[in-house]
Amino acid sequence: MKRTSMEGVACPVARSLDVMGDWWSLLIVRDAMLGLRRFGEFQKSLGVAKNILSQRLKHLMAHGILEVQPASDGSAWQEYVLTQKGRRLFPVLVALREWGAEHCFEQGEPRTVMLDTAQGLPVKPLELRAADGRLLDLQDTRLVREPAER
Amino acid sequence: MKRTSMEGVACPVARSLDVMGDWWSLLIVRDAMLGLRRFGEFQKSLGVAKNILSQRLKHLMAHGILEVQPASDGSAWQEYVLTQKGRRLFPVLVALREWGAEHCFEQGEPRTVMLDTAQGLPVKPLELRAADGRLLDLQDTRLVREPAER
DNA sequence: TTTGAGTGGTTTCATGATGAAACCAATTGA
DNA sequence: TCAATTGGTTTCATCATGAAACCACTCAAA
Numbered sequence: 001m002k003r004t005s006m007e008g009v010a011c012p013v014a015r016s017l018d019v020m021g022d023w024w025s026l027l028i029v030r031d032a033m034l035g036l037r038r039f040g041e042f043q044k045s046l047g048v049a050k051n052i053l054s055q056r057l058k059h060l061m062a063h064g065i066l067e068v069q070p071a072s073d074g075s076a077w078q079e080y081v082l083t084q085k086g087r088r089l090f091p092v093l094v095a096l097r098e099w100g101a102e103h104c105f106e107q108g109e110p111r112t113v114m115l116d117t118a119q120g121l122p123v124k125p126l127e128l129r130a131a132d133g134r135l136l137d138l139q140d141t142r143l144v145r146e147p148a149e150r
Numbered sequence: 151m152k153r154t155s156m157e158g159v160a161c162p163v164a165r166s167l168d169v170m171g172d173w174w175s176l177l178i179v180r181d182a183m184l185g186l187r188r189f190g191e192f193q194k195s196l197g198v199a200k201n202i203l204s205q206r207l208k209h210l211m212a213h214g215i216l217e218v219q220p221a222s223d224g225s226a227w228q229e230y231v232l233t234q235k236g237r238r239l240f241p242v243l244v245a246l247r248e249w250g251a252e253h254c255f256e257q258g259e260p261r262t263v264m265l266d267t268a269q270g271l272p273v274k275p276l277e278l279r280a281a282d283g284r285l286l287d288l289q290d291t292r293l294v295r296e297p298a299e300r
Numbered sequence: 301t302t303t304g305a306g307t308g309g310t311t312t313c314a315t316g317a318t319g320a321a322a323c324c325a326a327t328t329g330a
Numbered sequence: 331t332c333a334a335t336t337g338g339t340t341t342c343a344t345c346a347t348g349a350a351a352c353c354a355c356t357c358a359a360a
Contacts (some may be wrong), residue, residue, distance in 0.1 A: 010260050010261050010262050011180070011247075011250075011261075011262055012246070012247045012248070012249075012250030012251035012254065012255070012261055012262065013176070013177070013180050013243055013246045013247045013250060014177060014180075014250075015250040015254035015255065016246040016247070016249050016250035016254060017173070017176060017177060017246065018254070019254060020246075021171075021172075021173050021176070022171075022173070023154075023167070023171050023172070023347090026163070026167060026171070027163070027164060027167060030161070030163050030164075033288055034293070038307085038308090039307075039308050039309070040306085040307060040308070043308090047154065048154070048348085049347075049348045049349065049350090050308080050309065050310085050348095050349095051309085051310070051311080051347085051348075051349090052346090052347065052348070053309095054308085054309060054310075055346095055347095064253075075307095075356080075357080076355085076356060076357085077307070077308075077355095077356075078308095085253050087288060088249055088252065088253065089249055090278070090287070090288045091245040091248065091249070091276045091278065092242070092245040092246055092249055093163055094245070094278055095241040095242040095244070095245040095276070096162070096163045096166040096167065096170075096242055097161075097162045097163045097166070098162070098241065099162075099166050099238055099239055099241070099242055100161075100162030100163060100164075100165040100166035101162035102238065103214075103235050103238065104162065104165035104166060104168070104169065105162070105165065108297075110160050110295060110296065110297060111160050111161070111162055111295075111296055112160050112161055112162065112293045112294065112295050112296065113293065113294055113295075113296040114291050114292075114293055115291060115292055115293070115294055116280035116281065116284070116286055116290060116291060117290055117291060117292050118280065118284070118290065119280060119281065119282065121280065121281040122281065123278055123279070123280060123281070123286060123291060124278070124279045124280065124281060124283075126241045126245070126276050126277075126278060127276075127277075128240070128241065128244055128273055128274070128276060129273070129274045129277075130266035130268065130269060130271065130273060130274065131266065131269065131271040131272065131273070131274060132269065133274075134266070134268070136266055136273060137240070138183055138237060138240045140266060140267055140268065141264050141265060141266060141267060141273060142264075142265055142267050143184070143262045143263065143264055143265070144262065144263055144265055145260060145261075145262050145263075146260065146261055146262065146263040147258075147260060154347095154348085173318090188336085188337090189336075189337050189338070190335085190336060190337070193337090198319090199318075199319045199320065199321090200319095200320095200337080200338065200339085201318085201319080201320090201338085201339070201340080202317090202318065202319070203338095204337085204338060204339075205317095205318095225327080225328075225336095226326085226327060226328085227326095227327075227328095227336070227337075228337095
């Protein structure tokens with residue numbers, strides 16, 4: 001009777017959720033993408049209990065999503081920064097952002113919007129495209145096991 | 151001391167995770183996208199305890215992500231199917247799939263791959279683009295509060 | 301160089317969420 | 331009509347979470 005794990009599973013979605021599927025991890029990554037680096041910054045931003053934050057930071061480091069660095073301001077403290085693997089979660093957060101913005105707010109309720117810095121315009125919604133560029137929807141796709149099952 | 155909620159928060163990511171951020175919900179949605187509809191199908195596929203599955207299905211229905219329909223095979227049972235809001239989670243799952251496939255498998259470990267049905271080729275990785283079509287990365291974007299803060 | 305505030309945690313403990321199993325009612329097939 | 335299947339609910343032990351207390355280290359100022 002332990003918390004279920006998806007370690008051996010062939011579905012990449014399940015594997016991802018096995019690592020990132022808890023309540024706080026993705027929010028920590030979001031804040032890290034916004035530039036937060038210090039324990040206290042995360043704690044203040046998220047309002048999470050300090051013991052839980054400590055656990056999660058260790059978890060994210062154990063999975064190679066965050067790493068510690070000496071503080072950028074020359075002090076003796078350390079900072080938590082995203083690895084390449086962590087930064088690659090960007091599309092996941094963008095997709096969650098889009099869905100939340102569209103389906104989890106009342107009309108007129110204030111929310112944050114992602115802008116392209118260069119132009120100052122909202123970014124385009126994410127699109128799934130085929131190898132040849134055709135726009136794809138759920139029903140245009142299927143899954144196969146790789147390498148092919150015998 | 152209750153489980154924290156992000157209801158009043160302006161960040162759409164937090165709102166999304168407030169609804170979908172628990173361990174099972176996204177996996178249920180994934181299975182629903184694969185065509186599963188019946189309680190027993192979800193239970194068998196996920197290996198989740200029946201009481202938990204029952205809770206999660208109710209949760210997803212309460213949030214308008216799933217709805218119940220009379221069974222498509224003419225029997226008296228009911229089926230759980232995705233709403234429009236639920237189907238819109240497709241990009242989220244695609245993004246999680248991509249990240250998991252790239253970062254959570256050993257070389258050569260079998261995994262599932264998403265194909266474009268029409269051509270039978272793997273789909274293109276998700277890309278974030280600006281309004282004018284430029285490819286964007288994390289550092290090319292910023293967030294603003296909408297409507298604008300005074 | 302002491303001192304007091306701030307930072308970054310760990311420990312403790314009460315409570316809530318999870319998971320396994322037993323139980324049960326309705327439906328279906330034989 | 332009877333047994334098996336389906337779709338749950340209930341119960342209870344255990345795990346995870348959250349709040350608060352506690353502690354060590356760092357830093358800035360006196």
